[in-house]
Amino acid sequence: MSTTSGQDTKTRAASVVRLLAGSQAQPRVAMRGMSMTPLLKEPMVLKLGPSSGDDRVGDILVFERASELIAHRITKIHGDVVQTCGDAVPWSPEEPERSAIVGKVIAVLASDDDSASRVDTLMFRLRGIYKARFRAARALPFRARVLGLRCVYALPWMRRRPYVALVQAMAAKLHSDTRAFERALDLAEPVAIAATARRHGCSAMLVDAVSTLGARSERAVRLQHILQPVGRSVALRGMATRTQLLALVRVLSTAGISFALLKGAARLYRGDEDATLHASADLDILVPRAQLDAAVDALRAHGYGERAAEDRQRKYRDHHHHAAPLFPSERGSAVELHVALAPPGWLSIPLDWEALERYLTTVDGAAGPVQMLDNAGTALHYAVHAIGLHRLRDIVLLGAIVARLGPRERRDLRVAIAAEQTDGIRLGSAALLAARLAGVGWAADGSHEEYLRWVMRREDMPLFLGDRSQLAEGWFAAGRRFTPLTFRLLDPRSRLAAPGDRRKPALLAAAGRTLTGVAAYCYACLMRPAT
Numbered sequence: 001m002s003t004t005s006g007q008d009t010k011t012r013a014a015s016v017v018r019l020l021a022g023s024q025a026q027p028r029v030a031m032r033g034m035s036m037t038p039l040l041k042e043p044m045v046l047k048l049g050p051s052s053g054d055d056r057v058g059d060i061l062v063f064e065r066a067s068e069l070i071a072h073r074i075t076k077i078h079g080d081v082v083q084t085c086g087d088a089v090p091w092s093p094e095e096p097e098r099s100a101i102v103g104k105v106i107a108v109l110a111s112d113d114d115s116a117s118r119v120d121t122l123m124f125r126l127r128g129i130y131k132a133r134f135r136a137a138r139a140l141p142f143r144a145r146v147l148g149l150r151c152v153y154a155l156p157w158m159r160r161r162p163y164v165a166l167v168q169a170m171a172a173k174l175h176s177d178t179r180a181f182e183r184a185l186d187l188a189e190p191v192a193i194a195a196t197a198r199r200h201g202c203s204a205m206l207v208d209a210v211s212t213l214g215a216r217s218e219r220a221v222r223l224q225h226i227l228q229p230v231g232r233s234v235a236l237r238g239m240a241t242r243t244q245l246l247a248l249v250r251v252l253s254t255a256g257i258s259f260a261l262l263k264g265a266a267r268l269y270r271g272d273e274d275a276t277l278h279a280s281a282d283l284d285i286l287v288p289r290a291q292l293d294a295a296v297d298a299l300r301a302h303g304y305g306e307r308a309a310e311d312r313q314r315k316y317r318d319h320h321h322h323a324a325p326l327f328p329s330e331r332g333s334a335v336e337l338h339v340a341l342a343p344p345g346w347l348s349i350p351l352d353w354e355a356l357e358r359y360l361t362t363v364d365g366a367a368g369p370v371q372m373l374d375n376a377g378t379a380l381h382y383a384v385h386a387i388g389l390h391r392l393r394d395i396v397l398l399g400a401i402v403a404r405l406g407p408r409e410r411r412d413l414r415v416a417i418a419a420e421q422t423d424g425i426r427l428g429s430a431a432l433l434a435a436r437l438a439g440v441g442w443a444a445d446g447s448h449e450e451y452l453r454w455v456m457r458r459e460d461m462p463l464f465l466g467d468r469s470q471l472a473e474g475w476f477a478a479g480r481r482f483t484p485l486t487f488r489l490l491d492p493r494s495r496l497a498a499p500g501d502r503r504k505p506a507l508l509a510a511a512g513r514t515l516t517g518v519a520a521y522c523y524a525c526l527m528r529p530a531t
Contacts, residue, residue, distance in 0.1 A: 471517025
């Protein structure tokens with residue numbers, strides 16, 4: 001159960017309470033929350049003393065967690081490790097660090113009135129010892145219920161659809177539609193939506209949507225509470241990355257390298273209002289192939305270095321669209337120097353520096369003028385990066401850009417995407433889903449529709465099947481045919497395969513992926529349709 005000292009539950013308040021608990025002052029903290037019911041509840045007040053070596057099972061400790069004070073009961077002591085748990089949540093024990101422990105409860109008062117009586121009678125303490133000693137047994141009904149529900153919801157016709165809920169929530173965010181956003185959250189449990197959002201890089205987006213749309217439903221509040229730490233972490237990382245980016249721009253400009261910032265790096269440099277909500281794990285920079293070595297040398301001279309072995313670095317050069325990631329000597333994001341927007345041979349449309357020069361525009365920023373892709377070029381990049389629809393965040397960002405494009409720019413983007421011959425269905429499907437999220441009309445054929453229906457099922461099926469559904473993925477990506485694309489997706493080594501490499505996948509791996517692919521297809525057919 002959470003406690004509060006006055007209005008302030010931040011680190012400074014915890015430090016004050018810890019200091020007082022270690023003295024003879026016996027500070028008091030008020031209760032709030034439900035995790036220690038029915039024994040501890042509002043408006044009870046806890047009187048604290050120091051936590052020492054005489055702590056016993058059944059005692060109540062107060063410790064700091066995420067800037068809040070938590071009161072939980074000791075359920076096990078093993079050496080220096082203390083296990084605590086809320087009385088009402090016996091299935092969720094935790095082991096706070098000794099340094100986080102603020103104090104031990106030495107008395108429980110009925111309220112904060114001066115005349116309030118103590119409620120921690122002998123029977124009160126005996127009930128607390130019972131709850132501590134039999135924590136594991138009390139958790140069994142809950143665990144059995146969870147296991148039963150997992151078995152039930154593993155059945156395809158009973159499967160929940162959190163991915164569908166997330167897609168609809170992101171569409172509502174783009175349209176600033178609070179009612180549609182709250183209706184989307186009603187399609188699945190907040191915990192399931194949060195897990196799907198983390199997998200698709202949309203945590204910070206969801207937290208921002210709850211705040212900006214003013215969503216006040218119970219599910220919206222729960223979702224915000226679950227994702228708040230992740231969203232805060234993403235925002236802090238984005239702010240820290242901006243300083244590193246400015247230094248990178250100065251290094252490459254001083255070295256005379258032609259370069260263009262891509263995706264998150266471009267958003268940060270432009271200072272987009274929501275740039276920190278979509279912080280990337282690395283900084284992507286496009287350079288001409290002829291200047292790749294010079295760019296790598298320039299970064300090495302300023303403390304960057306590869307962590308991959310030399311043979312691995314050669315594979316990056318031969319089979320990837322960027323060099324091996326370069327990491328700063330101190331903490332910071334990795335830098336990927338791209339020579340194209342897709343690995344060689346994966347797409348038929350040209351995506352190198354020369355092909356993209358017509359999309360380049362110059363933006364003046366804190367480190368001087370820098371080139372980056374304009375809206376049309378950025379939209380094409382996001383469509384390429386979103387092939388396979390494994391990261392909904394890229395689709396949401398693409399949708400926001402498509403909504404800003406003029407009629408002529410949209411037409412040119414459709415023409416560029418329609419020219420793709422190798423992986424056209426997946427590329428076109430990425431643009432189609434983004435346009436639908438943004439409410440923009442986008443022409444598509446039956447193959448794109450069928451692929452999107454498959455993705456909606458793939459992302460909501462059990463991860464074991466979804467991660468091993470390459471055969472079904474290739475089947476729908478090729479328009480219900482078996483093509484070289486199908487076998488490339490089936491090959492577990494395809495990400496490192498050279499364009500002309502005709503090696504067959506390892507027999508055992510291919511057989512396993514074939515079987516799981518068939519199972520994934522059958523599972524998808526039995527899933528209930530999206531609402």
